[in-house]
Every structure is written in structure tokens, then in C-alpha cells.
Amino acid sequence: MPDTDHRLYLVAGAALFAIGFYSLVVQTHLLRRIMALNVMGSGVFLVFLTLADRTTGSVADPVPHAMVLTGIVVAVCATGLALALADRVQAATNKVDVDDGPDGSQDATDAKEARRG
């Protein structure tokens, strides 16, 4: 839309991406991280669609639209897969994060043993 301030939306997309990224790294709960990925994705889509909207003509550029549609579908697939995996992780470890698990510390002790042996 010619009267839209595209920079506003572009920066907003960048901000969504940054918020998502920050939360992805900082949060530990698997569901939050999955949502964070979705927010990052939305930021990307916002950038794409804003760029598509810069045309002077009557319609926006359809190519990014198609790309974003692809992206949305990929995102929901990713979410589905990630949720199923998160569920399994919870069932197996009784925890809802993967950050500080016995596996990390176990590796460390094993490595120590290896050095000794």
C-alpha cells in the first residue's frame, strides 16, 4: 500500500525476529522455545510481506506472498514435529527443558574417566 510506512513494518519484523531469538536462547521451557521460533518466523514473514508491498502498482508482489505461504506451512510442520519431540523428551526425562541434563554432566565424568584410564 503506497501510503504505508514500510520502514515501520520492516523494523517491526526485525524486532520480532530479535525478540524471538532472545527468548529462544534465554528461555528453557521447550514450549516457550517453540513459540519463540514461531515468533522469529513471523518476523521474517513480516519483512518479506513488507518488501512485497512496496510496489507502485495496484497489487503487491505475489512472489514473496507465495514464499511466506510456504514458510507458514513449514513453520507449522516444524511446530508439530518439535512438539511431538518435546513430548517424548518430557516422557523420557521427566523434564521440560534440555539444557542442564544428566547427559552433559555424565559426559563430563566419562571424559574424566577416559583421561585417567
Added chain:
Amino acid sequence: MTILDLITGLLLLAALFFFVAGTVGLLRFPDLYSRLHALTKADNVGLGFAVLALMLQAQSWSEVFKLGLIWVLVLAASATVCFLIGNEALRRGVKPWTGKSP
């Protein structure tokens, strides 16, 4: 600007009024049950006016039909959801506000 547009505008204003009223109700009403009223009733009417307004602007009868269908489905859905929420609250033992206690 035709007369049709004018009517559309008025209908939209009416819709806006009901939506705003519903939202105010949602915020102001004292308990969950009464908030349900605010949501279902006012918003449905608001939606009705909006749909009516859009029907006036429709290009074809099929659009009118679709708009009508949307309204009916939303009505049914919101009534059902209203029941579901109220029912769940009742099951969990949420006491209704009766106006007697402060």
C-alpha cells in the same frame, strides 16, 4: 457517496457501538458468568450489524449468502462456547456474583 454508503456507514457505527459496549462489559462486569453475557450478546449484535453493512456493499448474491452464513455460524459457535465456558466454571465450582456481597 451514495445513500447505500451512508447506510453502510451508519450500520458500521452501530456495530462499533455494540462491540465497544461488549468490550466495556467484559472489563466491567463483576464475574465470569456475567462477562459471558457481555461477550455473546453485544458482540453478536455488533457482528450482525457489520455483516449487514457489508451485505449492502456486496457485489453478488453469493457474497451476501456467505456473509449470512458467517453470521449464523458465529452465533452458533459463540452460544456453544459460552455454554462450554460457563459449564466448565460451574463444574469447577466458581460461585456467581450475586450483587449482595461487596
Added chain:
Amino acid sequence: MTASWSFALLVLGPLMAAALAFVFPRRGRGVALAAAGITAGAWVGLVREVMAGGVQIQRVGGWSAPLGIDLRADGLAVLMLMVTGLISGAVTLYSGRYFRDAHDLESAHRERYFWPLFLFLWAALNALFLSADIFNLYVTLELLGFAAVALVALAGNREALKSAMRYLFVSLAASLFYLLGVALVYGQCATVDLTLLAAKAQPGPTLWVALALMTGGLLAKAALFPLHFWLPPAHANAPAPVSALLSALVVKGAFYILLRLWFEAFHSLNTPAVAQVFGGLGAAAILWGSANALFQPRLKLLVAYSTVAQLGYLFLLFPLAAARDGGFLAWSGGLIFLAAHACAKTAMFLTAGNILHAAGHDRIKDLGGITHVPPISTFAFGLAGLSLIGLPPSSGFAGKWLLLSASLVQGQWWWVVVMLVGSLLAAAYVMRVLTRAFTRVPDATAPHPIPPVMEWTALAMAVLAVGFGLVARWPAELLRVGVPWP
């Protein structure tokens, strides 16, 4: 015409096979074998066209770029397809037995889902190597990532699930970084075609940021130090044939895109300073990965850390190949090294699977007395180790030699030091395992017998890893087709 069919079958063959393997879960192995046959035929057709007629381009749907998507096969793509085909073929043979022989009750389930996931992975790789469109590459990256994660999780145990989860997060976030880069590129250049971008891309803030984003994402996917943290657990905990696929091929996919971006589409942004940074990270990866491999308690972890290290060599290609003088030496060296590592790593992980199968564990210190019973597997591990260390005449040597020569030609002697030290470290960790083969343990427990096909497949890959070095002239010639500089 032949090339068109080759393009189509290389991608659609495995893709349709994946779908069929899902519909007919009991026929997975047969379907995979058929896919292997089809892709092999298609590849032969393609390589003949490429050798005879140069770079082949397929305009999908009849629309040319920028509106449509181009598929493109040059020497590099054909080489990558060949490596993919060889390794997938080996994994097909190996897995036909591997999943059937697992000790637990879940094995039937695993076998059923392994085939479609594996075939998806294969299709994704082929599609990736043939694509000349950075958005299409994003889709193939996602296919690749999903398949890889699901395959890791297939092992089903706690550690595998956790590493798969971590892998998925890294993979998805990395894809989004890449995609955001694509968005910026599109906004700036109004095309996502590699060839058109090469002409349109001019250095500037937008493209700098875009390229940085894409590169960041791809580096995480390619597990370059220090973004490698997800790789060792994921590769070590996956089922053996999956580890082989991941180490040999999946990380290479991201690396391949990096090459396409920095040497083709955005070659105008490829400055010496950037190239040195890549090289520096590669060097750090070599040292860090090797040092870690030396102290791993488990065989598969060791092999996985070795992957971290060996990936570092690939990135030495950046500072070396960018220069006109001796650039092609480094280019072909790096890519031959890639193929060498792929074959060697496959052999190693398959062998690790055999040892795990025979011994029931892969703790290195307890492997004495077990490894000398399956001599073929040990032999395979040793041969693969030769290539990994870079001893002549293995293909690993061929690659390292070319890289060495390029650094000497360009006077960048510091990479020489890194490569030589890396070789010695590799020798150290490979020998740490091989020594076990010669340890005589008086009361060695009788190992579980290994199905011959699993042993011979591993050995075949190891022989390939060594023997490929003797015919390394051929890939070097092939790589000349469509090489990004005149």
C-alpha cells in the same frame, strides 16, 4: 532431454520412494533399493551430459529465472550427487540388516520409519545440490533438517531424544536466519537466482547484513566451531547408519550452500578479510575438535568430534580458493577432501555400529579383545582412519595435498602448520581406537556375530575412501566444469 530426466529423477525418485515407503511400510528396503537404482542411472546420464556439454540447466516449469526456479548441474553439483549416491547406497545395504538385528523390541517400528525418513533425506540432498535458487535452497534445507532430526530421534533413548531436540532448535533457528537473509536479498535484488544474483549483487549494507545472516545460519547447520556444540551428541546418539548420513552428508549440505553463496552469488562480497575469518574458524575447529576427540570415552563420540575437526579443513578452502593464484588447487582440494571425509566417516560410523552390535557397547577402553574378533570391521576402521589422517595414497591425502600446495603457492604458511598438526592429532585419536584391536585380553567375552553385509559395506566405504585418492584426477577435472572463476 536426458539431462531433464536426470534432474527430475534425482529429486523425484527418492521423494516418491519416500512416500511409497511410508504407504507400504514393509517394503521399505525394496523401495530404497529401487530408488538407488533410479538415482544411479539418472546420475550417470547427468554426468555424461555435464562432461560433454558443460553446465546443465533445467528451467522448472519452463519459466526462467528470476520468475521461475532453475536447477543447475555443474561439476561441483555432480560430485556432491555422486558422494550422496554412494553413501546412500551403502547405507541402504547396511540398514537392510542393521535395523532388523537390533536387540530391542522397538526395532520393527524403527525399521519401518527409517526408510521413508532416509529417503526424504536423500531427496533433500539431491534437491539441494541441484538447486540454483536461494529460496528453493531454504525449502531443501528444511526437508534436510526435519529428516535428520527425525532420524536422530529414531534411536529413541533419552540422550538421543534430547540431542534431537537440541538439534531441531538449532536447525530451525538457523533456517530462519537464512530465510531472513533471503528476504533481504530479495528486497534488494528482486531475484533469488544464484546466477542472476552474481550479476546484480553489489556490496552494500543490506547485502552485508543479509549475507551475514545467511552465513550465520549455515555455519550453525554446518557445525563450524564454535557453533558445533549440537553435533557431537546428535551424531553420537543416532543409530549408526544415521550417524553416517549426518556426518558424511547433512553437514556438507550447508557447507555446499555457503560455497554457492560466497563464491558465486556474492563473490563480489568475498573479501580476503572475510576469507581469513572463515579459515581461522576452520583452524580452530580442527584443533578443538581433534583435541576433544582424543578424550572421548565412547567410540561414536570420538568419531563425532572428529567430524567437528574435519569440517574445519573444508573451511580452509575459503582463504585459499578465493585467490586467483592456486585458487583452483584449493577449490578442488577442499572438495576432494569433502568427498574423502564423507566416505571415511561413513565407514567409521558403520564400523562403530558393527562394534556396538558385536560388543553391546562402544566404550573405547573396554574394546580390547572385542575388535580383533571382527577383523573386517577393524580393517575398515583402519583404512578409513588412513584417509582421515591423510596418509597417502588415500583420498584424504589427495585433498590435503592440494590444500597444502595451494597454501604454499600463496605463501599462507600458517594453514600448512594447522593442517599438519591436525593430521598428527587425527593420527593420535585414530590410533587410540586401533590400538585396542591389538590388545590381547585373556578373558575376552564372545562377541555377538556381525552380519556379513554390515561388515562388507563398511569395508567397501573404507576402500573407497582410500582408493578414491588414486583416481582423484577425475573429480578435479570434473570440478573444472562450471568452476566459479575463469
Added chain:
Amino acid sequence: MDREIAMMSHVFDWILVLLVLALAWRSLNDCDLFRGVIQFIALGLLLAVAWLRLRAPDVALAEAAVGSGLTGALILSALVRMRQRERRGVPASASSDTSRTLQSGTSNRSRVLIGALSLALLTALGWAVFRFSAQSSGLAVESLAKLPESGVTNPVTAVLLNFRAYDTLLEIGVLLLAIVGVWALRRGERPGDDLRERPLLMSLLRLLLPVLVLAAGYLLWIGASAPGGAFQGGALLAGALVLGLLAGLAGRFLRRERLLRTGLTLGVLVFAAAGLLALWRTGGLLQYPAGQGGAWILVIEAAALISIGLTLGLLYLGGRPEEEK
């Protein structure tokens, strides 16, 4: 008048953007996870509005149905499942209280570090986007010029299923892959509540589901010329399927494993077969014979619709429906 409209839309843009950002932040950092999920769903709806504002109605439809609706449903049901398991599970591992884990895990110092990193990212991105020229038609001109040859009149559909059909083919592959991956992971659990005890909802669903199926078909049809298409239709179909699953209406259907699998793969198989057939007929992969683009697209989309609907719907189960024999 025009100035005022421009002014108003400017204000609207600002409000929208600020709301989106606030919701995004709250949804990820609210200390109540449930509230976070709800805000996340609301964020999806707001984004759909933003897409409309950016003249992307196709995307807005998909966002509302898929991005907000289905994703939200997926996350909500996962949350419910996780909480149920936590309630069943041993309380000893108490660190895993799903609702309040905000402060655990990450130290303040790394928070600051990551925050700085994200800010740097934002700055770089801001720098990059401020250099864009205000106007660039991208590929709009080319796609409109080629639109008559594509066989459809909706440019987005033309891009999706003709100009860049190869992307879409692979994307359908991603969908199938996702469901295969999920099925490989685990057996799905039915949602905890049995909705059959809620007659009012049941009757609504009986009314709604056939209409949803009709609407999905309609979106498929209309996609050739207006916003809509296989993805949007598929999303509706998926919604219908999820509702059916919730109401326990699809049990018998779920037991027909072979049929399900066929349905799930239909999109990929038909699309790929069409690509090969086109190659045979015209010599170009996915190059439809001249003048027949519309028909080919319709067939492909129909198959894709079924697969997309099934896939997205079954993703909701979080696993394969039944244990195979």
C-alpha cells in the same frame, strides 16, 4: 481528506505494530505459560490483520487458519498433555513445574549477553532495512505479465503452482515428512476430555464440519482467481479434522491405517507424477502443456488439499493414531 486518511492509517500502523511487539514479548516472557500461549494465539490473529494491511490476503487467510489457529491448538494441546504428565509424574523432579519455569536455567549474565547480542542483531537489521528504497516492484511486473499463461488469475496461486511450483512440490514433501517424523516418534494420545458429554458442542460440530468441508472445497476452487487455494483450504480441512478428533468422531477413520497413509502421501505422489508426466509431454519438468495450466493446477491442488488437511489435522494428535500390528 486523503491526508486525514493517510494520517489515520499511520496511527493504525503504529498501534498495530506496537501491539504486535508487545504481544510477542509477553507471549514469550509471561511467567504464566498458559497465558503466554493465549497471547501467542492472539498475536497470530493480529499478524493476520497486518498481512491484510500489507495487501497479502492469501497469507492472511493462511495465517489465521494455520499460523494462529492450528499452531495455537497444537501448542495448547501439548501444554495440556505436558501438565497432565507432570501431575501424574513423580513430584520429586519438582524443577519442572510447567507453569513457572521462567527464572530457572539461564543466569543473569548470559541473559545480558544474549540481550546484547539480540540488540546488535536488531541494530544490524535496522541498518539494513533502512537502506531499502521505498519502492521496488520486485517481480510483480514479471508475474503479472506471465499471469495469462499460467492458467489461473490469482497471482499468488500462479506463483505457488506454476512459476515456483517446484518449491511447492518440495513443501508438500516437508508436510509429509513432518507427519512421518511425528509418527516415527510416538503413538498419539487422544485429547483428555471426552466431548461426547457435551451435547451442545456435538451438535455444533455436526453442523459445522460438513460446512467446513464445503468451505475447504470452495477455497480450493476460488484459489485460482482469488485469495485461497490448497493451503488455505487444507487448513480448514485440518481444522475440521481436529474438531472431529476432539469430538471423538474420527475414531473409525483413524483405524484405517492404509487409507490414512495413502491420503497423506497423495499430494506428493500426484504432484510428482504430474511433474514427470509434464516432463514426458512437454520436455520440461512441471511444465504444463500450453493452455492446460488451470486443469493441471486444479488436479494437483485437489490432491494437495487432501494431504495438507490430513497432515495438519493429524499433527494435532502428536503421534501416530494407532499401534501398527
Added chain:
Amino acid sequence: MTNAAQCSSNVSAPSPGRRLLTRAILMSLIWLGFTGADWNSWLVGGPTVVAAAWISLRLWPGASWRWSPRGALAFAAYFLRESCRGGWDVARRALSPGLNFTPGIIRHPLRLPAGPARLFFCTVISLLPGTAVVAIQSESIQVHVLDQGPRVHAELRALERRVAALFDLSLSSEEVEP
């Protein structure tokens, strides 16, 4: 299926083929409404209509109920009027300065037979002024009202009568005060 038993209590079932046909015609009408007079659309519409009809039949195998067109028209007019009143009622309460109402939950006995008519009744209650169903039991319902008072029961009974007229039913004669 339990749903079937619930719904087909009052009418004898016609043959399956005819039922499918009826549904298909209904669905076709909706499709027609969607697409207008675009005959090509039946390429997609045909299969879709069949699928929708089949699904509808699977979900609700019971025969279509009887209804009276006259009752329907009357009901529609009543419903629109009451809806507006309901909306206005809420708006008034929401926007007036004090909270001048006395809400509560009341029990209301049901006279409509189990089946679509009763469900329809329960649905509509929630759209009308001051009332919302919060629980359904076999012989009565619980309704949350914004203003407790004698008028509520009267209004509910009136609604019940209109629903009965719509479905061409006769109510059981006993008129019991709660």
C-alpha cells in the same frame, strides 16, 4: 452410535439413499450459495458436496426432523428482535455508571423432548437478553441470569413454545412452576 439414538427418537427413519440425497441437496445449496452461478465450479463442487454430505450423514445419521416453515419465519423475526434487545440490554448495563443488576443461577425445568429441539433451545437461550445456559441435565437446565426475577421463567417458557412451534412439536401440558 449413541448420538444416533439421541437424535432420531421422534421420527421414523427414511432409507439411507434418500437421506444421503437430502443431505447432498442441502450441501449443494450451500455450494451454490458460495459460488453463485459458476457452473465450472461443480468440478470441485461435485466431489466436495458428496464428501460433505457423506460426512454429515456419518456425524448425524438421524433423519432430518420435521419443522414448520411458518414457525420458522415467526421464530426468525422473534429471534432478531430479541437479539437486538439482548445486545442493547448488555450495552446499557455495561455503559451505565452503576452495576444495577442482580445476577444468579436459576434452575429451569425442561418440557421439550430430548433431541434437536432441546439443543436448539439451549443454544438460543444464550443469545437472548439476560440469560445464558451453564448446565444441561436430563429434565432441567441451569441458567445464569443477569436479573433474577419471575419474568425470567416466563420468558424461557415463551421461548420454549416458539421452539416447539418451529419444530412442529406439542409441549407436554403440565406447566409447573419451579
Added chain:
Amino acid sequence: MSIHALTLLGILFSSFLTGLVIFFLKEESHRLRTWLNMLGAGLKLVLVAALLWGVHEGKDYSWSFEFLPGLQLALGADANSVLFVTLSTVLWFWTTLYAVGYLEDSPHRSRFFGFFSLCVTATTGIALSANLITFLIFYELLTVSTYPLVVHRGTPDALRGGRIYLTYTLIGGTVLLLAVAWFSRLAGPVAFKERGVIEALMATHRGELQLLFFLFVLGIGVKAAIVPLHGWLPKAMVAPAPVSSLLHAVAVVKAGAFGIVRIVYDLYGVENAAKLGLLPPLAVAASVTIIYGSVRAVFQDELKKRLAYSTVSQVSYIVLGTAILGPLATIGGLVHLVHQGIMKITLFFGAGNYAETLGIHRVSEMNGVGRRMPLTTAAFTVAALGMIGVPPLAGYVSKWYLKKGAITAGDEWVALVLAGSSLLNAAYFLPILYRAWFLAPPKTWPREHPFGKWETHWMLLAAPLVTAALVVWAGVFAESSFSPLAWVKLIAAREYGP
């Protein structure tokens, strides 16, 4: 492909293929394995004989294959190669026979003989390499194929010895790789040529060439066990006797010595090397090694260790000969390549026989062993005397030429080194001989193992007798036209000729 090229490949593959097949043989198929071994060894012997004849007739043997762009895998047979290939082939034949007898009934024989064959393939490959890169390839192959032989016994001692061996040789190999790559960068992918290939670079790249020479010697010197790079050799003594004999007499250390010969004569050219001032330091290093090794040998009680230090010392004679300018020294050094090989292998065979038959591992246990095992001890004695340099045995010939060459070149101090070394040789060999022949045997041997009608297994006996005979022959018939000496003179003539 010409018949000549086929001969070259045949020499390589006669052991390579047998090795491969043997790897995958079942442990029990003893007879088949023995036949294969002997067949391979015999075939190789025949082919080498043909080669020897052909080269003598002036035929041109060469084969090459481009395996990387501009990089040839090249085989060829010049006089130097023939010298070394003949030595290794002849000795391999007898060692194989010996090993079959030695390893009877021990485990992992398929593995052993597989690597054994690979080891010989690598050695002949080194001999036949016609350029640096090919040399490097076989050099590394040798490292890899000998490691399993060193650790064959699998005891912690063996593993430790193997680790040390590998550490030394791999680091050496890496240095060599660097040198080769760097050299190729300077001179291009050059083939070996008499009098060197660096003429064109002499003026411009003096410093680099000197540094490179240092790197080459460092890389190859590990295998040649030049002090201080010799540390692995005594540790590697844990290997079974046939391996020690092969390692010390033929394969590893000789490959190292041969490598230095190649570098000096065919890469740099001895005169160029002299002009660059590279020879004196090399001569000093060799001399230090000679003396150091001898001194250490005197103080070893363990027989194999004593022999090992002797090897450290003796191999440097070859290096020394190379490091002195002039045809006489060249002849002395090169002929010692052969002479030391046959002498040292005889000694190791003898030591192996003592260990296997009587369980004797130490010099102090050898009292009267000559009476119990006269034939073995006779062979041992011949070789030991040869080592000391008693005329007319093989060792005397080489030392004589070396001494004359040194004096001719004006390096008189070398003569002193040689004399001192001879004295030390006597000091560590004569006591052994004395004990063996003149002291009374003990009542029981440490661990006796009866072998039927001969003093030991006939296969164990045949090998040392034959090699001892060769020692005598090489000395007595040194001036005949088919002796090693005659051949070496031919090489020297070509190197220094007009």
C-alpha cells in the same frame, strides 16, 4: 602398457595381492597361507631377476599414472632402485620362510602375514619410486603396515613400543610431507634424476634449499634412526623376531637410509649438496650416530637390544658414505646398504632361533650355546665377524671403501670414527662369540622347545644359513661382475661420471 611397466607393477602386486588375500583367509588355513606366501615371494624373486637383467642390459623400465592433476604416481628402475629392490626381495623370501616356521601355532597369523606382505610391498615401492610423491606414498604405507607387526604380540610392552614407534614415524612422515610439498612448489613435480634436479634453483633459492634439506633429513632420518631420532628402534624390539629382522635389516631403517641416498644423489645431486654446504653436518650427524649406537650396544645385556643399537650405528655408515663427496665413499656407503642388510638379518635370525628354541633372550644366558646349536651359531658368528669388519667378509669391503673415500675427500677424522666404531663392534660382538663357543653350557636352558632331528625347525635354520653364505659371498667375490659391489660401482660411475 609395455612388458616393462608390467614387470614393475608385478613386483609390487606380487606381495600386495597375496597380502590382501591372506588378510581374509581363515586362521586355520595354514597350508594355503604358506603356499600363498611362498608363491608371492618366489614370483617377486623371479620378476626382480628379470628386472635386474633388463636394467643391466640398459632397458628402460618406467610406469606412471596421473592420480592428481600434474601429480604422477611413477615407478622406475634405475641402478639405485635395483640395488635396493633386489636386496629386499631376496631377504623377504628367506624371511618369509623363517617367519612361517617361527610363528607356527601362534595366533593371528593371517593378520601378521597380511601386514608382512604389505610391508614388503611398501619397501619395494620405495625402491621403485621414480619421484618424490611416489616415494612419500610408499614411505607412509611402510609406516602403517609395520605398526601392526610391531604390536603383534598385543602385550602392554608391545603396545607401548608400537606407540613410540608410531609417534616417531608419523611425525617424521609429517615433516617429510611438508618438505615434499614445499619442494614440489619450488621445483614442480620432478622425477628423481642422477645428479639432482635443482640446478636451476641453486642461485635463487639457496636458503630455502638448505632448510628443505634439513627437513628432508629430519623426516627421513627418523626411519634411518639417526641420533637423536633413533629412540623408537630399541623399543620396537618387542616385535617377533622375523619382524625385527625385517625392520632392521631391510624394511624400515633401510628405507630411511635409502631415502637419504635418494635425496642426496637423485634430488639434490651430491655435488650440489656439497656446494650448498649440506654434507659436512650430515657427516657429523652420521658419525655421532655411529659412535653413540656402538657405545650403547656395548652395555646392553638383552641380545635383541644390543643388535638394535648396533643397527643404529651401522645404518649410519650408509649415511656417512653418502655425506662424503667422492665416488669411493659413495661406493662404500651404498654397498653397505646391501652388506649391512644381509649381515644384520643373519644376526636377528640367530637371535630369533635362540629365543624360539632355547628361550634365550640375554647375552648372559648364551654360555655354550654354540654346542647346542652349532649351525645357527656358525651363521651368527660369520655375520658378527662381518660386522666388525674382518676380511674377507662383506663388512670389510664396505668399511674399506668408506675409509678410502673419506681420506680421498680429505676428511681424515672419518677414518678415526670408523676405526673407533670397529673397535666398539668388536667389543660388543666378541664377548658373545666367546660365550657361545668357549663357555660351558648350563644344565637346562631357560625354555627349551624340541624340534625333531635338526637343532631347530628346518625353516628357522635354512634362512640364517643362506644369508650367512651371502655374507661370505659378498665379501669373497666382491670383485666379480654380479656382486653388489660391482653394481654399486656402476651407480657411482653414473653419479660422478663426466
